[in-house]
Amino acid sequence: MPFLVRQMPAILAGRPIRPDEGTLRRLALHDLPEPEQYELVPTFGAESGQAFRTMLLGSARIPGRQFQGPVLCLSGSEDRVISDRISKVIARYYSARHETFAKRGLGHSPTTCYLAR
Numbered sequence: 001m002p003f004l005v006r007q008m009p010a011i012l013a014g015r016p017i018r019p020d021e022g023t024l025r026r027l028a029l030h031d032l033p034e035p036e037q038y039e040l041v042p043t044f045g046a047e048s049g050q051a052f053r054t055m056l057l058g059s060a061r062i063p064g065r066q067f068q069g070p071v072l073c074l075s076g077s078e079d080r081v082i083s084d085r086i087s088k089v090i091a092r093y094y095s096a097r098h099e100t101f102a103k104r105g106l107g108h109s110p111t112t113c114y115l116a117r
Helices: 002-013 021-027 034-043 049-057 084-093
Strands: 071-076 097-101 111-115
Touching: 002 049, 021 034, 071 084, 084 097
Parallel strands: 071 097
Antiparallel strands: 071 111
16 A cells, blocks of 8 residues: 555654555545535545554453453444454454444444444
8 A cells, every 4th residue: 555655664664654545535435425425525634554553463462350241343344444343253252242234444444343331
């Protein structure tokens, strides 16, 4: 992905990353009508370079025990950021219900897991 190459110094340093309009449209908004894409692009903010680095390296660790409440994981079958397969792994980890929306990405929240307290 060309986006990653351009953003790699910020990602490695843990600085905020700001995808350009083309990247947002290709990755997060691809399944929306073009007028809606243009309307949504300005609403995106910076992403955490530190969080992105952690995901790329697979080094995320959550201290303490696994969350014990109900969890619901949602994903889109056409998501271009987090694959449906990864979402299913997360759901399995939490013994959660997982639902896939066919032929959809989920915008800038590609995989969403809801934790109830």
